[in-house]
Amino acid sequence: MRVSQNTFLILLAALALSWSTACGSASTRSDDMSQATESGGTSNVNAIAEFEKAVEVWEAGGEGRNAEVKDLLEKALKEDRRFGKAWFNLGVILEMEGDLEAAREAYEKAAEFAPKLGEAYVNIGMLEMERGERDEAWDYFQRAIEVQPYNPAAHNNIAVMLREREEYAEAVNHARRSLAGDSQNTRAYGNLARIYFDRGNHQVARLVMFNAIQIDENDPDLYNILGHIELVRNDVTSAIAYFQKTLEVDPEHVPAKMNLGAIILNVRDYERAIELFESVLALEPENKEAIIAIGVARRGLGDLEGARQAYERVLELEPENALVQFNLGVLEHEHLAQNAQLGGDVEAPDPDDMVGQMDWTIGNLENAISHYEKSLEHYNNFLHYEGGEYVEERDDVSKRIEQVQQIIDMTREQIPMLVEQRDMIAAELAQAEAAAAAEAAASEEQAQDAPPAEEGQGEESAPVEESP
Template sequence: MNEHSEEQDEVLATVRRFERMIAEGEPVFFDLADFENIIDHYTSTAQFDKALQACEAAVAQYPFSTELLIDRAQVLAMRGEYQQALQQIDEVAGREPDSADVPVTRGIIATQQGDFAAAVGYFQQGIERAPDRDDIYFNLGLAYQQWQKFKSAARNYKQSLRINPDNDAAVQELLFCLEVSGRLEQNLEFFRRFTDEDPYSAIAWYNLGQAYYKAGQFGNAAQAFDYAIVIDPKFYEAHAYLASAFVSMEEYQRAIDEFQLSYEEGKPTAEALCNIGECHEKLRQWDPARRYYRQALDIDPEMDEAWFGIGVVLDAQEHWFEALHFYRKAVSLYEESGEYWLALANAEYQVGNVVSAIEAYDKATQVAPEMPEGWINWSAILYEQGNYDAAIDLMKAASELLPTEADLMYRLCAYLLAAGRYRQAYDVLENALLLDFDKHKLLFEFFPELEQQRALTRLIEQYRK
């Protein structure tokens, strides 16, 4: 991976030189390969305005390069300027009618316009003209994937990888399609075949490790990443994945050791430091956890996970008032996390901010309605305030939304009993017992005095298998 990172550094240096020349109004001269790298860098980071600027500068210097005109057409398409993109590609077709890039670019435009049948037709034309190009099979896979045809997408991603096993984007998309279609387990052999054919390929072991990891086979994943690292000790991504496999196996100290090897010496990434902080947090080592989260924020002050992590550490030490500041910052940076809103709501409640707690639980259930804790904790506040009807209504809404969550039904039953609505309570209890008998203990945890109610215990016994 060393060579790869050196190449990346060279590309970034070229990009910086290009940006400096543009900013200072200097004439821009680069060789064709440099321009291609600059354009690729901007498109891969979704900076399409800058990519177009680079295309214009490049075409001005190399007006007869069809590669640059194709790049320009693809960038225009990425910006949603489809008509201009198609005009540009028609011009290229006039110059080079047999070029595979002409139908490929038309296919990319059709994919972005949502015309997947046309896109597939164009990519198949491209394959007829250039059957050994992994990027065409990859784009054909993307078109099928967006068309929700995951099996066809997977088949083309596989072909892309047979041609170029180093195409990491194809690996990621293939794993996604296999996961979505529930076919990952039966396709592990596809990834194993690469390691059989070339047992000294670090990439092949790394890809196999990712497949095992996604399939939840963390021990096998760790072994595969380990082989990749033996072959290439500076394969930083493999160290990071190995660390994640250890986290999944709750081997946090081993994970820390690997995360510390997941970056170039002396150049830690915010992500690695945050992950190390989280491992210390899991080990209840509060001081180092907080220190690593802080170091992550020194590198990336916008890292919501690190803000949240410090909040969790303070929360665990019952410093709820201090934790609030960090939770609020985390949700301001990433409002779509139910976990963040739940933690914020709990801390607000602990310091007596009941109204703010209810607002945060409301938000948690909006962004993550599938999390029962949000509904239960919110209803508990209403119940404690004596607002039984509101607590009951909330639990009814939640159990309709999540009909397989027995916890919600048992809580609803408890509230109905407290409100004296026994007939409704027993109806709900029967449904809960059918759904998950063992969880009836939740009822007694919530209301210990209910164990003395004969009618209730008799009903429960009827459902004991």
């Protein structure tokens, strides 16, 4: 079973609010006479005033006061509709609220009115990533560094994409440019570490992460990355310590919970693993990897029905999930089929009922074949759905399919022989019963034909003792 341990970094959006404005003359003219700048600021006093109120509200209440912040930003835009940073931050608020279409429109307005505001292109690029449009995202990130040569988020996202393409040298260059734009950007440090990690330079990756922790010892992601590095270095004890440190800093850090759960699952501490993965579902109820891991743990505990329910829950969320198809195949192949073959599905008959025992054995084999056939269906679904993502598992599944088919063929060859044996036993038993019945009938007939005995004939008298 493969439990994903999450990537070190996600592609980074410039999702932090960008509040600075270009303040200038005390003009009070509104949007028909805009004082907006190409970098996103404005010199419109009224617009700046509303914007600064939005800053104060945000800093005081954060996301809990999104509605107020949005209202103030809209007021700022009424004062100067070309106010790029107001459009950008309105887009951020809308994205936080889940209105991605409106957020994109706001980012596009920001890019239109403030063509040198690189963050607008970065966030549009991130929305393209969410849609799976990676080429379009790449173009937007490139556009961001054209207008802002050292935009940290754009360079870091480009570095991530280059790392995925295994273009490591260029990826390192962009990660370093991201740090040149923001030397305190621990996300960029993490990405740089991942690049070195993928190249096999694990010690260098560790050093990069230690430097990042010096910058921000309260960034939980940094400890999570170190945990990954230690795992590859086969220092499981240190890996566990770093994942636990991650959870000390952020008790709701899902990747660390998943990583720690994967280690615990691998050492077969199934009950504790279930507790961790359940805690993930309390935060992310539709986390498919956590649900699959719970299914694997329940299978390890022998709770096969609980495992099946977990896997089917994933299929409700994603019918073509390759990983759950693999695990359903394993459940049918290695557990349910073998249980059926050993008689786990049907109660055994009286041991003295030889024909019943044979029928029971044949029925068990037929039930086992049914489970094996289901495992083939799931294994083939895995190969159809996985899309080249699981290379090692693909080879394993191909071998499993060959093995299961051989078992089915051998079992099918056994059944006719068992049926023949059963029929022979049944015939022998029937003959024996018929012979016994005939003998009993003959004995009864002979008894009826025999003459009645005379009174006293054939009786023995009791011995009489003589008196002394």
